[in-house]
Amino acid sequence: MAHSGINVLFAGHNFARLMGGLWTSVWIAALSILFGGILGILFGFLRTRSNRLVKLIFRLYLEFFRIVPTVVLLFLVYYILPRQFNVNWPGTWMAVLAFTLWVAAEYSDIVRGALESVPKHQIEAGEALGLNDRQLFWYVSLPQAFQLALPGTINLATRVIKTTSLLMLISVMDVINIGQQIIEANNNEHPTTVFWVYGLIFILYFIVDYPLSWWERRLRKNSKEVK
Amino acid sequence: QAAANQSSVAAIKKRGVIRIAVFGDLKPYGWVNQDGKRVGYDVYLARQIGKDLGVKVKFVQVNANNRVDTLNSNKADLVLANFTVTKERKQIVDFAKPYMKVSVGVVSKKSHPITKLSQLKGKKLIINKGTTAENYFTQHQTGVTQLKFDSKTQQFNALKHGRAQALADDNSYLYAWVKNNPSYTVSIKHLGAQQSISPAVKKGNKSLLNWTNKEITKLNKNGFFEKDFNQELKPYFGKEVKANDIILEK
Amino acid sequence: MSWSVIVQSLPTFEKALWVTIWMSAVGIALAALVGLIVSLAEYFRVPVLRQVLTVYAEVARNTPLLLQLFFLYYAFPVLGWKMSATACGIVGLTFLGGAYMADGFTGGFEGVSKTQIESGKALGMSDWQLARYVVFPQGLALSVPAFAANVIFLIKETSIFSVVAIPELTNTALDLIGLYYRSNEYLLVLVLAYAVILIPVILFLDWLERRVRHGAFGN
Amino acid sequence: MATELMRVDHLDKYYGDWQALHNINFSIHEGEVIALVGPSGSGKSTLIRTLNGLEPYQKGTITFEGKKVTPDKVSWQKLRQEIGMVFQSYDLFPNLTVMGNILLGPTKVQKRDEGEVKAEAQKLLERFELADQADAYPRQLSGGQKQRIAIIRALVMHPKLMLFDEVTASLDPEMVRGVLNIMQELAKKDHMTMIIVTHELTFAAKVADQVLFLEDGRLRETTSAKQFFTNPQTDRAKEFLASMDY
Amino acid sequence: MATELMRVDHLDKYYGDWQALHNINFSIHEGEVIALVGPSGSGKSTLIRTLNGLEPYQKGTITFEGKKVTPDKVSWQKLRQEIGMVFQSYDLFPNLTVMGNILLGPTKVQKRDEGEVKAEAQKLLERFELADQADAYPRQLSGGQKQRIAIIRALVMHPKLMLFDEVTASLDPEMVRGVLNIMQELAKKDHMTMIIVTHELTFAAKVADQVLFLEDGRLRETTSAKQFFTNPQTDRAKEFLASMDY
Numbered sequence A: 001m002a003h004s005g006i007n008v009l010f011a012g013h014n015f016a017r018l019m020g021g022l023w024t025s026v027w028i029a030a031l032s033i034l035f036g037g038i039l040g041i042l043f044g045f046l047r048t049r050s051n052r053l054v055k056l057i058f059r060l061y062l063e064f065f066r067i068v069p070t071v072v073l074l075f076l077v078y079y080i081l082p083r084q085f086n087v088n089w090p091g092t093w094m095a096v097l098a099f100t101l102w103v104a105a106e107y108s109d110i111v112r113g114a115l116e117s118v119p120k121h122q123i124e125a126g127e128a129l130g131l132n133d134r135q136l137f138w139y140v141s142l143p144q145a146f147q148l149a150l151p152g153t154i155n156l157a158t159r160v161i162k163t164t165s166l167l168m169l170i171s172v173m174d175v176i177n178i179g180q181q182i183i184e185a186n187n188n189e190h191p192t193t194v195f196w197v198y199g200l201i202f203i204l205y206f207i208v209d210y211p212l213s214w215w216e217r218r219l220r221k222n223s224k225e226v227k
Numbered sequence B: 001q002a003a004a005n006q007s008s009v010a011a012i013k014k015r016g017v018i019r020i021a022v023f024g025d026l027k028p029y030g031w032v033n034q035d036g037k038r039v040g041y042d043v044y045l046a047r048q049i050g051k052d053l054g055v056k057v058k059f060v061q062v063n064a065n066n067r068v069d070t071l072n073s074n075k076a077d078l079v080l081a082n083f084t085v086t087k088e089r090k091q092i093v094d095f096a097k098p099y100m101k102v103s104v105g106v107v108s109k110k111s112h113p114i115t116k117l118s119q120l121k122g123k124k125l126i127i128n129k130g131t132t133a134e135n136y137f138t139q140h141q142t143g144v145t146q147l148k149f150d151s152k153t154q155q156f157n158a159l160k161h162g163r164a165q166a167l168a169d170d171n172s173y174l175y176a177w178v179k180n181n182p183s184y185t186v187s188i189k190h191l192g193a194q195q196s197i198s199p200a201v202k203k204g205n206k207s208l209l210n211w212t213n214k215e216i217t218k219l220n221k222n223g224f225f226e227k228d229f230n231q232e233l234k235p236y237f238g239k240e241v242k243a244n245d246i247i248l249e250k
Numbered sequence C: 001m002s003w004s005v006i007v008q009s010l011p012t013f014e015k016a017l018w019v020t021i022w023m024s025a026v027g028i029a030l031a032a033l034v035g036l037i038v039s040l041a042e043y044f045r046v047p048v049l050r051q052v053l054t055v056y057a058e059v060a061r062n063t064p065l066l067l068q069l070f071f072l073y074y075a076f077p078v079l080g081w082k083m084s085a086t087a088c089g090i091v092g093l094t095f096l097g098g099a100y101m102a103d104g105f106t107g108g109f110e111g112v113s114k115t116q117i118e119s120g121k122a123l124g125m126s127d128w129q130l131a132r133y134v135v136f137p138q139g140l141a142l143s144v145p146a147f148a149a150n151v152i153f154l155i156k157e158t159s160i161f162s163v164v165a166i167p168e169l170t171n172t173a174l175d176l177i178g179l180y181y182r183s184n185e186y187l188l189v190l191v192l193a194y195a196v197i198l199i200p201v202i203l204f205l206d207w208l209e210r211r212v213r214h215g216a217f218g219n
Numbered sequence D, E: 001m002a003t004e005l006m007r008v009d010h011l012d013k014y015y016g017d018w019q020a021l022h023n024i025n026f027s028i029h030e031g032e033v034i035a036l037v038g039p040s041g042s043g044k045s046t047l048i049r050t051l052n053g054l055e056p057y058q059k060g061t062i063t064f065e066g067k068k069v070t071p072d073k074v075s076w077q078k079l080r081q082e083i084g085m086v087f088q089s090y091d092l093f094p095n096l097t098v099m100g101n102i103l104l105g106p107t108k109v110q111k112r113d114e115g116e117v118k119a120e121a122q123k124l125l126e127r128f129e130l131a132d133q134a135d136a137y138p139r140q141l142s143g144g145q146k147q148r149i150a151i152i153r154a155l156v157m158h159p160k161l162m163l164f165d166e167v168t169a170s171l172d173p174e175m176v177r178g179v180l181n182i183m184q185e186l187a188k189k190d191h192m193t194m195i196i197v198t199h200e201l202t203f204a205a206k207v208a209d210q211v212l213f214l215e216d217g218r219l220r221e222t223t224s225a226k227q228f229f230t231n232p233q234t235d236r237a238k239e240f241l242a243s244m245d246y
């Protein structure tokens, strides 16, 4: 019985379909991280420089995303945007949008934190050389902040990848959704399908996520040792 | 209205694609076989509609509880997802002529069949969010605890694992399901009035609504639904279900 | 946007709010306990147990809660292990949260400076005394920020309980949308409900963080 | 006497409500070396940072090469090309090599030709026995090496005045000498104008022409180095010298 | 002569493959003060840490009060109650008050009566002019005060031997004196047996009976303090003394 369940994974195009679903999840994650990362750097930079009002606005933006669970965020974008704003994209792009906004919020805080933890005396050493604000940012703050922000960046990426599991809820044909289709098509004949399909997806997520979190851990350890 | 125009017959033809919302995990109405191909009673109809319109069909997979929003948010032009016509739904979407009849049924274990609503009191009942079954049990106080799921896959798995004593959904696919799960039976065949299932379009989309009405009438006349039934449903149903239980009279 | 729709839904949401709150509370408490056990095994380098728990933590950290719940709820019964939805939710949250909490505590313990540990040793402290008087008080204080982040994270993760039919906030909102098609109203109430839970929690944790920091390190 | 390079008149500086510097007056001439000494917290760092525009001041004037300094960002940015500064903390940029650190100011700020600056940098590195380190990263260097490179990084901008804030305070004792040697050479050979904050009184006695003794934000004594170390005027300076001389 | 308190024979210590200490031999008698000096990186900290069991060693023996030390965790834990140690970094426990810091060892490790220890601690605090600080937290103290309290914390355990690893190295110059004063008093008045790693050679000359000069992990000289500072035997020691005396 258990045997028949595992065969379902390789029957027909099932395995290829699952991999296709995984690819959907991965590229949505990748694009969101890319777009969200760019926005996040911009927002984070603005948060260290701007006047009170701009800071407050970005702070509120961040707090909104801190409070609203990502599932809810997906539904907000999925239900509200098309109707209220006539935005009419396919589900995958809705997902990219929702994730991008979320990543931008979280990443802006990582970037702000990193920029602020560049030691003050480094900035002063730059000032003492006569660097102007723009030069200080490009030659001193940014390269050092990048190092400081790297572990946080990777950590966020792992979370985004894991969160793609929610795409199923807004009908994106992600790996879980395809898994459910397979389960539905075979469950009656092979009751253990559910176990093998979810098991495979579980492992797939682990395979994608683990190297990143391993890398993050190593970076953090190294930076501790340098200290 | 700009939004309605996006789904007018002219717009669809111009685009060359009609977007039709279907289920992906509702065997045998809308599901995906192991080759990754969408099949089922609704899907069969969808493909025919595409052919008759002379456009390609793009499927949008939905769950029971986002069928309305899929239309309202312009993600699909037409819903063919076992969409039961109800008073409430009529207020927010426009239904075309029905192409199936249905009523809410209850499935339970053969060994402990639930044949009367009163037996449900104090028990657990599985339903799918956004279905007529949910409507029914929300409106009729039966003293049952509802377990609400997002998808068909989830709800049937939950039933099999004994997470509740019964499951309520459209009787049309309960029949199919019990065929493969012979220890269960559709112990209540009809709850409430007989209802019908229709294609739905966004409210105000007269153009597509009229076209669809004509299409249904035409298909009904030339026996399309019988063919559809025989090909997509019959193999999954038990002997006790006849074409007449599902499709409408000509 | 209809005011009356919102008002009518409030009693339903209130019930769901309590479900979210109590399940979060229990799940987080258990997660903290598991996290503490894992981090203690790591700190005392307990053979075998430590390796086993490390594998657990890696698996829990690198897979989505949604799949963990699917497994517990839909796949395990195939093998004959069945838990109620509530139990699945709590176990899932504990499983995931335990790994995150362990990370936080371990980070705190490792953050205690080497010189502090050596000055404890120089006073002749045994391993246990070192842990009791030096590493734990300082390490736990250091781990408060991570703990706070985890609490907020885990409360938000309960929104995924929806997939195993637990009637918490998100499930309730989706359900109401499916029944009455008033997505604007219900989503608004849903967001507000999370704000009602999380804002006090965030404020409390901020306060706790400042207090502990000052108590332990004076800054 | 040589021309006056910088003068400070009636300078007051506050941190919030609290006055850190009280009515500071002094001047420094070309080629002169001033040692700024005093107990911890007396305001030495505050004063020397003010002279480089890193701290705003609330009253008084700073005059550089006969021109009153307008205390805004842009003027200071320009002026800092004429005034080099080295701090106590090793402040090389960790993401750049030694050469990268040295080139940054001349090429990006002064827009000088990279090849020319590089040649000059190479010469300075050789002069101070650091030629091997040109491609090293700061983390690969000892504290003493880092400080010497920080000095070169400032020198290559051709400053007219160099400010040093306890540049040897975080160094291992044996490293101190190498750094002090450079500073001594700059003073005696290059006749660099310098203001040096230091706790190394023996060194100060050797290189300084003048000593400013600061206490509680006030200049208590401004005398020639010779006189200060052999025969300080004020009791406070005497006490201070006694406390430092274990 | 007084009895031998500790002796070290043929001690070798490796960090991984790299040998940090080579064949170290010396002994210290009751009431004696040894100064351990040498360039940075020569292994002073490594040696003194080894004497307190904070670093394992690979060859040789350490003998304490005539008994060979078995180099395991539990023996060292016991022994450390007899050997006090103070480090360069201010290492008071930040979550405890001054009194809490002082009481921790005697009451928790030695299980002595709290009241009695408290009275003794109070006396020590008074003796070293820190009585007002008993209820303060470390963060409220200056570096010099912290180091003096760290010394008291070690003393209250009644150690037979005290180890000091550059206890004044991170202090502001004016703070140094207070700490050195205590150590001098311990040496001269209390006749405490002590091994002191220090860069303050003037101080070492004053308090030490013997000097161990370490270089590259090898003991290059073991002589009386008088001889070492006036007339060192080896060239290396001469160089070292010259480099330190700027």
Ligand SMILES: Nc1ncnc2c1ncn2[C@@H]1O[C@H](COP(=O)(O)OP(=O)(O)OP(=O)(O)O)[C@@H](O)[C@H]1O
Binding pocket: D015, D020, D038, D039, D040, D041, D042, D043, D044, D045, D046, D047, E172
């Ligand atoms: N940014 C600041 N804000 C408020 N007060 C400050 C600030 N920087 C320094 N101070 C205070 O100003 C006084 C002078 O400090 P400063 O650092 O100039 O002393 P210093 O003479 O350089 O001491 P040290 O020898 O320890 O370097 C001190 O009381 C210090 O606490």
Ligand SMILES: Nc1ncnc2c1ncn2[C@@H]1O[C@H](COP(=O)(O)OP(=O)(O)OP(=O)(O)O)[C@@H](O)[C@H]1O
Binding pocket: D172, E015, E020, E038, E039, E040, E041, E042, E043, E044, E045, E046, E047
């Ligand atoms: N944990 C360690 N692992 C590897 N090498 C080490 C370790 N600790 C010290 N060393 C090396 O051992 C040598 C001796 O170091 P040690 O700290 O004992 O010198 P020191 O004489 O105390 O120097 P300082 O005067 O700078 O304190 C140095 O080369 C150092 O790099």
Ligand SMILES: [Mg+2]
Binding pocket: D044, D045, D046, D166
């Ligand atoms: Mg200073």
Ligand SMILES: [Mg+2]
Binding pocket: E044, E045, E046, E166
């Ligand atoms: Mg050392």
